[in-house]
Amino acid sequence: EQMPLEMHKVKIVQKLNLLPVEERLKAIQEAGSNTFLLQNRDVFMDMLTDSGVNAMSDRQQAAMMVADDSYAGSETFTRLSKVLKDIFGMDMFLPAHQGRACENIISQAMVKKGTFVPMNYHFTTTRAHINLNGGTVLELIADKGLETTSEEPFKGNMDLDRLKKSIQKVGKGNVAFVRMEAGTNLIGGQPFSLENLEGVSSICKENGISLVLDASLLADNLYFIKKREEAYKDSSIREITAKMASLCDIIYFSARKLGCARGGAILTRDKELFNRMKGLVTLYEGFLTYGGMSVREMEALTVGLEETMDEDMICQGPDFIQFMVNELKKRGVPVITPGGGLGCHINAMEFVNHIPQSEYPAGALASALFIAGGIRGMERGTVSEDRDADGNEKHADMELVRLALPRRVFTLSQVMYAVDRITWLYENREMIGGLEFTEEPAILRFFFGRLQEK
Ligand code: F0G
Secondary structure (H helix, E strand, O other), X not given: OOOOOOOOOOOOOOXXXXXXXXXXXXXXHHOOOOHHXXXXXXXXXXOOOOOOOOOOOHHHXXXXXXXXXOXXXXXXXXXXXXXXXXXXXXXXXXXXXOHHHHHHHHHHHHOOOOOEEEEOOOOHHHHHHHHHOOOEEEEOEOHHHXXXXXXXXXXXXXOHHHHHHHHHHHOHHHEOOEEEEOOEHHHOOEOOOHHHHHHHHHHHHHHOOOEEXXXXXXXXXXXXXXXXXXXXXXXXXXXXXXXXXXXXXXXXXEOOXXXXXXXXXXXXXXXXXXXXXXXXHHHHOOOOOOOOOOHHHHHHHHHHHHHHOOHHHHOHHXXXXXXXXXXXXXXXOOEOOOOOOOEEEEEHHHHOOOOOHHHOHHHHHHHHHHHHHOEEOEEXXXXXXXXXXXXXXXXXXXXXXXXXXXXXXOOXXXXXXXXXXXXXXXXXHHHOOOEEEEEOOOOOHHHHOEXXXX
């Protein structure tokens, strides 16, 4: 078994605090047992997300100094457009301030009331925007994707039979678009294969339906294709990306995860669609040459996208995650396997199997892990679902605590510290009790909801 190796060195650091356990307990109580409500000064390892917190390279920082700040016609826009075209082969680009802003624009332009959007799996903000425009999400992940422990290399694959049947059932005219999410977030950062994407693409073409790729977690998915898909083991990352892009009609991404620390982009080759979305960008985001991003971020993104084509860069996330997964597995801790992108996912349903789903096992475990180690993870289970129209609780398919490994941020010894604290908590898991809401917002309740021990 290989140890992951940092293919970079540290140049700028941020001091961390490790509070005594009594203070950690107080902090999480004040945060309503919700890790989103913790103050970062109280956190030792911030494993909440990989969004906006990946490390930047020296070249990205340098590029930020040469940004061309003009409202219209900026050189920065031209540079970013050129790199996007080189990498993805799509010549039309709309900038936006982050991923969900792209989702707003795509949904407003393409989703009509009563239409359907088949996808491998939903993401929270994606589904919310589709629903807001009167559309319904159809989740068509292959059954293997929902098995918590497995050897399946591509758990993000769509079930192609179910896609064909769904299109027949609702009628192709009622399908707004088909969406594939790279590095499928909510099932553990799991990739799809290029073979699967080809299948999806040809079904879309047969039916005249647009294929939209959410490329926010593209970097991890690219690396997994290179490492796990036999047919592409000798292809370069750039070739794999070009092939992937050639199968899609629209690509959008959150640049908070891909390439930079802020921003978003929508790419297409379809002039008519581009024109429909253009007006919405001007209305919601900003002029077409910045779309809510600062030119500095756009320059960093330009360099970051180029760096994403470097295997030494994109291996960092997946290799460190796989290492953490292996170490936890060796110690008997229930984790999602195989390791995906984004982070290491702990299976709370098993870790705290004495807590029923009605008492939010993943929320309880995320809270306990902060007390045990000053580690901030994210609940990805029933708290992250909202109630249905009748106010009934919707139990999530999986109860996960996501421990993100922002790219190139943590060292191996910090990862080992996390492994040690999680193992200790597992050995003392009976101490963890279930939770109940004391304040429960109606929309995206996981962000600001407050809970207490039941
Ligand atoms: N799509 C995917 C797959 C994402 O993971 C995210 C964000 C978005 C869209 C929305 O992008 O945050 O820039 O508006 N995921 C973050 C996370 C929030 O922590 O998983 P955004």
